[in-house]
Amino acid sequence: MSGFRHVVMFRWAEGTTTGQQEDVAARLSELPGLIPEIQGYDMGADAGVSPGAFDFVLVADFADRDAYLVYRDHPAHREIVDGRIAPITAERAVVQYER
């Protein structure tokens, strides 16, 4: 395995509805069909095993750093981030790494 992996976690703001969370996941799930730079795209809502866990994580794989940057700045991605994720985000944690 090689490439560039982007991992991001979110803690949703108090009052965020299940519907809003499902909407984010559904919209993100459309991105691999729109952004060919995405090689792998996996996400999930926290299973409730660890106290204090964040609420949601996305693991996205790219060929290299430049491919990740194409994704990061892609209008279809920005629309979800700015329009759907940012308004319900209380906390965000991110790491990107070369594989």
Place this chain on the structure above:
Amino acid sequence: MSGFRHVVMFRWAEGTTTGQQEDVAARLSELPGLIPEIQGYDMGADAGVSPGAFDFVLVADFADRDAYLVYRDHPAHREIVDGRIAPITAERAVVQYER
């Protein structure tokens, strides 16, 4: 793909040396050989693309929640967490999810 994924990020405490970080990664990398419940194990140090990023992430895959719990509580894992990771951790973020 199905199973149970554990994703954890760390921000290291100020003063943590490169040697300490490499030691953690090297010791964790031995765990798949010691804990058969580990189906996938990938980790990396942050590439420095995103301001405010955490320093390190681990993505670990298991057959199910119970297999994850075996890993979580395994003495070889606990020894690294308690002896090597906890002393240098400033912040930790975690999500586990069903795939």
